[in-house]
Amino acid sequence: MNREDVKKVLWIYRPGSPDELDPEVREALGQARQDPELGQWLQEHGRRQVQVRQQLQRITVPVGLKERILAEHQAREKIIPWPSISYWLAAAAVVAVLVGLPFWLRSNPQPSTGFARYQTEMAAVALRGYAMELNTHDAGAIRQYLGQHQAPDDFVLPSGLQQAVVAGCAIESWQGRKAALVCFRTGQPLPAGAESDLWLFVIDQAAVTGAPANGRPVVAKISRLNVATWSQAGKLYVLSTTANAGVLQKFL
Numbered sequence: 001m002n003r004e005d006v007k008k009v010l011w012i013y014r015p016g017s018p019d020e021l022d023p024e025v026r027e028a029l030g031q032a033r034q035d036p037e038l039g040q041w042l043q044e045h046g047r048r049q050v051q052v053r054q055q056l057q058r059i060t061v062p063v064g065l066k067e068r069i070l071a072e073h074q075a076r077e078k079i080i081p082w083p084s085i086s087y088w089l090a091a092a093a094v095v096a097v098l099v100g101l102p103f104w105l106r107s108n109p110q111p112s113t114g115f116a117r118y119q120t121e122m123a124a125v126a127l128r129g130y131a132m133e134l135n136t137h138d139a140g141a142i143r144q145y146l147g148q149h150q151a152p153d154d155f156v157l158p159s160g161l162q163q164a165v166v167a168g169c170a171i172e173s174w175q176g177r178k179a180a181l182v183c184f185r186t187g188q189p190l191p192a193g194a195e196s197d198l199w200l201f202v203i204d205q206a207a208v209t210g211a212p213a214n215g216r217p218v219v220a221k222i223s224r225l226n227v228a229t230w231s232q233a234g235k236l237y238v239l240s241t242t243a244n245a246g247v248l249q250k251f252l
Contacts, residue, residue, distance in 0.1 A: 001028060001031060003037065005028075006028045006031050006032055007041065009024055009027075009028040010025070010029070013028075013029075026193060029042075033129070033130075033131040033132060035131075039130075042128075042129070042131070043125065043130070046124060046125070046128040046129075047121065049128070114210050115208050115210040115211050115236075116210075118174060118203075118208045118211075118236075119220075119222065119229060121174070122172070122179070122199075123222040123227060123240055125181070125201075126199040126225060127223060127225065130170050130172075130181065131170060132168045132170055132183065132195060133168070133169060133170045133171060134169050135167065135168040135195070136166070136167075136168055137166055138166075139166050142169045142182060146171065146180045149171055150178060152178070152180045152203060152204065152235060154235075155180065155202040155235050156232060156233060156235075157200075158217075160250050160251040160252055161239070164184040166183070166184050166185075167183040167184060167185055167196040168183050168195065169182050169183060170183070172201065174203060175207065177207040178203070179203040180200075180203070181200070182199075182200045182202070183195065183196035183198070184198040184199070184200065184251075185198060186198050188243055188247070197241055198240075198241045198243070199240050200238070201237070202235055203236050204234060204235065205231050205234050205235055207236075208236050211231055212230065212231050213231060214230075214231050214232055214233075215230060215231070217229060217237075217239070219248065221245075222240070224242055225240040225241065226240065226245045226247075226248045227240040227248075228248055228252055239251065
């Protein structure tokens with residue numbers, strides 16, 4: 001597949017869904033992870049999907065909507081051979097929301113900075129997949145690679161994480177600053193095609209408005225991830241995994 005073919009396949013790809021079982025999707029993801037340009041496109045596409053999903057989740061379903069739709073459907077079957085005006089109005093409203101949503105997002109942007117936004121975007125990176133730039137079990141090689149590419153390389157690992165198997169690294173962008181992504185393995189069985197299931201993001205603390213002060217890790221749930229966040233010696237750390245919170249605690 002060329003780049004345009006890959007984009008067409010991945011345009012409707014939903015990270016963390018059964019889409020990944022489709023051979024064509026897996027092939028396209030593999031190509032995107034090996035191609036820096038496609039990898040960047042996939043990251044941006046994933047961020048847009050997260051924004052749209054968040055906005056749709058905030059839409060409140062009117063009480064009794066399901067019952068009204070079913071009742072109208074039954075009445076239409078008995079009396080009216082053609083969809084009623086209210087049906088078309090409802091359909092038009094849905095279309096209007098979906099068509100207008102991108103414009104609404106542009107005119108009502110989410111805060112571009114801030115700790116909560118950073119934490120959410122890094123979680124999205126871990127969930128949707130990423131382009132591993134260096135595959136290695138050598139922690140020293142990872143620090144060297146990150147340093148050569150002006151990403152944080154002087155981070156301090158918790159004692160538990162020092163014992164974890166490292167799988168590789170990548171570099172993510174946040175508001176023009178670079179965040180190091182170091183990938184580890186919890187030791188639990190990995191999903192098919194996965195290279196890691198424990199992700200550490202490190203960025204300069206000053207790059208994220210509202211970053212927590214130095215202190216013990218705070219554990220939270222973001223989507224399907226358990227996430228621990230803390231600051232130390234001028235660096236902000238976000239450690240996430242799809243494993244349960246008990247597994248996460250072993251690496252802190």
